[in-house]
Amino acid sequence: MDNINVLVDTLKEKFSSKISVSDDGQSLVVSSADIFPVLKEIKENTQYNFLADLTAVDYPERMEVVYHLMNIKDAGLIRVKALLDKSDPKIDSVVFLWDTANVMERETYDLLGVIFEGHPDLKRILCPDDFEGHPLRKDYKVEPAVRQ
Amino acid sequence: MAISNQESGFRTQEFVLNMGPQHPSTHGVYRAILTMDGEYVVDVENVVGYLHRGMEKIAEDRTYTQFIPYTDRMDYLAGILNNWGFVMTVEKAMGIEVPERAEYIRVITGELQRIASHLVMVASMALDLNGYTPWMYAFYDREKILDLFEMICGSRLTTSFMRVGGVPNDIPEGFIPKLEKFLAELPGRADDFDNVITGNEIFVGRTKGVGVLDAEAALSFGLTGPNLRASGVNFDLRKAQPYSVYDRFDFEVPLGENGDSFDRYNLRMLEIRQSARIIRQALDTIPEGDIMAKVPKVLKVPKGETYCHIEGSKGLLGFYLVSDGGTKPYRLHLHSPSFVNLGAYPKMAKGTVLQDAIASLASIDIVLGEVDR
């Protein structure tokens, strides 16, 4: 993980209070409404222009969509988090910034139920189309396997 | 290119060709819904998930050590690299220093695994173009690597070799002479392979200029590893941010020029030789010492988040670990290169003929175990 303080300072100029640094000092925290402009800014005006990973984590009180952006020159990584309301997990899609977000967002939708608004074809990718629920949510009940 | 019939006044009809999940060249249970106009592919839709085993969910119910055998089953052609990526993530999260000898053993086995994985790729690429004989040749060389794994790991395919803090087995007796023999034979075998298939005019004709992805598109599609380098982007994690002991070895990162299927294929052939070079150096300089760091019996990862990736054989293999301080991961996300690489496939295949679509699919080297996890 690269030090994000420098990045935060430059971004603060543009987005002022909309962004903050997480408690452990490793991630950039953005509210879900502002994720697209922030990521666009990072992609176009900083070195971190490669989307290395996109996923989400289901915490008891909130949902987080986690973006890992990489600097293709020296493989430096930064983590950007968007906080989502659990009852209504919606966020803007970043497919228009990176084509690769297409499959990753579909996967996140499939497994965690985060709805990416503006995604061209948001449907299940790993689970069957008629699957119910989102398996990686903590409230998803796993039936014990039947063993012979 | 596509499509001339409309111009000439013939009325033609597009049809949907369902390629997979069971098809000779989908490399597993991948399915592509192809819209075809005669021989030409008009549209491609990826359908994956037939091998979805819920690895990420399984991880939440396994201790850190217990999850190691499952990582084998992701990219089952490069088990050791998957193990490595996972244990490195846990080591990073726990702040464990791995003994030097263990790192060297990891590099040796990891690079052998990379050779094995690339051999499968070049072999299956040849096979998808109906080159049965070169396919067999490459598999014999891979067989020798698997024999070596059998000696050191105790398994051939699902190695479960790495442990958090080191490696479980030291180099056994008789391993090094066998490895030396393999390394001595490899260049000749690779040349033979090149003569049969790489230089073959039919093969070159079928792969040059097929499934082209330029550097910009490759970056946007998140391609990593050999697929990205084939498009001319010089990015290899082993060079860009050397993990383990890769900074001590002298090797080159081969690059492609056109980002077509031939470059993606040929890059693997070149990387095989570079990996052999790394193994050679590692064998010469391997130190004596412990193979396991002092780690507690019960692994508890401190609360927090870790993202760690390694240069896998297919690309950047990333692990995003969220721990709540317990013995099991709170959330483990597996970023698999094949899954991302496959996302670029529709763009490569559109507008080509069916045979080109097959060649492009072979050239991005997907493993369905990793795509679906």
Added chain:
Amino acid sequence: MENFFVNIAGLIRDLIAGFGLNETLVYLAMVIVKFVAVLVFVLLNVVVLVYMERRVAGFFQERLGPNRVGPQGTLQLVMDIFKLLSKEDIVPAGADKFVYKAAAYAIFVPTILVYMVIPFGKGMNVIDLNLGLFYILAISSVTTMIIFMAGWGSRNKYSLVGGMRAIAQMVSYEIPYVFSFLGVIMLTGSLKMSTIVEAQQGVWFIVLQPIAFIVFLIAGNAEINRGPFDLPEGEQELVAGYHTEYTAGRFAMFYMAEYANLLAMAAIGATVFLGGWQGPWLPGWLWFFIKMYALVFGQMWVRWTFPRIRVDHLMHLNWKVLLPVSLANIVVTGIGIKVYQMVRMMGWW
């Protein structure tokens, strides 16, 4: 030894004549006897060829190939055929049943008919037609239609694409295939197979017509859908192409027809370019056999080395390379013949 089979035929003929039949009936009976003999010959050779292909492929790939069933695996194909015949015969729902079934029976017909005019040795052919070579070309092009019948009748998209490819490929390659023989025909002035063989008494046509021979090998390979030209089958793209939907006995027919075609191609090549039964020391039919199998081995060698060619490269090779080359060959041959005749006329020889 030389006339071993001819003598046997003579004996049978005498035997039939002994029943007191008239000349025409004896002739007719003899044709049937010879036909059956050729059929048996072809089927036996298919067994050998399949075994040979699998062994040769294995050897090219540094492995042994079938070595379990029977001594050294020689009975492998017999077991395979039994296995196939004991399997369920599936006709896909929605298939054009008549066309689908008919194709499986018809696929063998043109192949067998080709053998009717091939001289296996001196005086060893069923019928020595005046139009022998022409007959072969005419009959073998019927295969195209049967393959398309199989592709169309199956009602499977893979099969259909395979059938379409077969038509495109076989119709196009027919042209250089025919042209490659023209040089030989000009040299001999006859289409009769036995005349062509006898014309090679001194020197084989492979020496006089090397270009034509290479064109023949390539085009012939494409005609029988093998080696780098197996696009209609195209395992990696089309699963099994035109015979994807065929199972059990019907599949066996296609499987055996492929090898019968291979052998027919080799037989034509041996007759037209390699001097047929001509050769020293050994009996003629053995020479023919050796030449035939040498060509078959060459085909296998090529098949197990090269990857499959692409559709557009296939057409490119045909129309832009093989066709001009074979036409040029005809021109050169014509000029050569004229020059030769002039030289002879002037008495410089």
Added chain:
Amino acid sequence: MNGQGLIKGLSVTIKHFFSPKITELYPEVKPKLPESVKADFDLDREKCIACGICANACPNKVITIETEKDENNKRRLKRYEMNMQYCLFCGLCAESCPTKAIITKQNFELAAYSRENTKRLLYQADKAPASETEPGAKE
């Protein structure tokens, strides 16, 4: 682009045509696997202290252990079963065993006709020794 590559390829394949073949004639000639191979497991009943660490270490809950208390109120092994159809062959059980009572073996012929035969009863207090329940031994 003049067919040299084709000729070269043909020369390589014909070279391999005459090279020694590497096929292993398996059922007749059995491969000798290295010591480290963990294809099959056995239990050293003398060493086993019935602690259950192996069952806990197993990622896929393959091992079932039943214990009983003997007259000295000491834990004693009653039954030890491995359900091999779920085994990942990772060897974590053998690795975690504090007394090294689990022995890895190189017998790889574990195929069985029915699911029941895939269960390996490595120890039962009042029954025949394990070797008779080895899958493969029955067929």
